[in-house]
Amino acid sequence: MKAFILAAGRGERMRPLTDHTPKPLLQAGGKPLIVWHLERLAAAGFREIVINHAHLGEQIEAALGDGSAWGLSIRYSPEPPGALETAGGIANALPLLGDAPFLVVNGDIYCDWDFTRASQLINRPAHLLMVANPAHHSGGDFALDGERVVFAQGEQTLTYAGIAVFSPAFFADVPRGTVMKLRPLLDAAIAAGTLSGERHAGRWVDVGTPQRLAELDKELRNA
Template sequence: MKAMILAAGRGERMRPLTDHTPKPLLVAGGKPLIVWHLERLAAAGFRDIVINHAHLGQQIESALGDGSPWGLRIRYSAEPPGALETAGGIATALPLLGDAPFLVVNGDVYCDWDFNQARRLASANAHLVMVANPAHHAGGDFSLDGQRVIYAHGEQTLTYAGIGVFSPSFFAGVQAGTVMKLRPLLDAAIAAKTLTGERHAGHWVDVGTPQRLAELDAELSKTASR
């Protein structure tokens, strides 16, 4: 199974930190955010990684190279200025991802979900990892009915963690180079009752602001010093 790390966002809420550094290369606990993913993917047996980029993307390629320091093979999907949004970026990278289901991970989250679990989900059309709603997104995104993802319902809502397993066919209707968000495809799958998901009860951080980056940095640094 291949994995794709989404790294094309501009990181507006992270400015001025992202004026000169792409968000996935911001450091927490002594490592760039994206390196935490690479290490955990390698430990889980992944070898082929696709990374999309736009804003300051050459810095990402220069920092990570071909992935050999982690025992990985990294290929890059460069996007135009402004990027293509999530669905557009994934659809454009499909030639690099192949014909089998693949794991997708947002480059700007920190999470201890076990990437080994992705392989048991290889038969899914689309499967989302979700977490308890953080304070900055109290309304959540969706609800779960067993393993089926449904529209947000009552107080039993969850937030999409930015981690999912997708079949290439899920993006079949999106032309390469199209700017398109993921949500319309998820809505269509909910309507078709084909979107599955699970709740992850472990550690997850949406590293979307300088404050949350500083908090994660302090936490990881403290853990490393023990």
């Protein structure tokens, strides 16, 4: 099973830190955010990783190379300036991801979910990891009815964690090179009753601002 790490975002909320450093290379606990993912993916048995990039993408390739430092094989999916958004970026990378279901991980989060579970989810068209709503996103994204993801209702909402398992067919109608967000595809799958998900009760951080990065850095260094 391959993993795809989303690393093409500009990181506007992280400025000025991201003016000269791509967000996945910002450090917390003594190592870049994306390296935490690589180490945990390698420990979970993943060997083939695809990473997209746009803003300062050459720095990502220079820092990570071919992935051999972690026992991985990394391939890159460059995108044009401004990037292609999540669905567009995944669709653009499908030739590198192949015909089997794959794991997708946002490059700007920290999460202790067990990546070995991904291999148990390959029979789902799409399966989302959900977490309790953080203070900065109190309204949440969706809700869960058992393992079925449904539209948000009342106070029983959860936030999409930026980790999912997808079948390549989920992106079959997105032409390569198209700029497209993920939400319309997820909404269509919810309407069709085909989107599944689960709640993760462990550690998760959306490292979206300098303050949250500093807080995570302090937490990891004191762990």
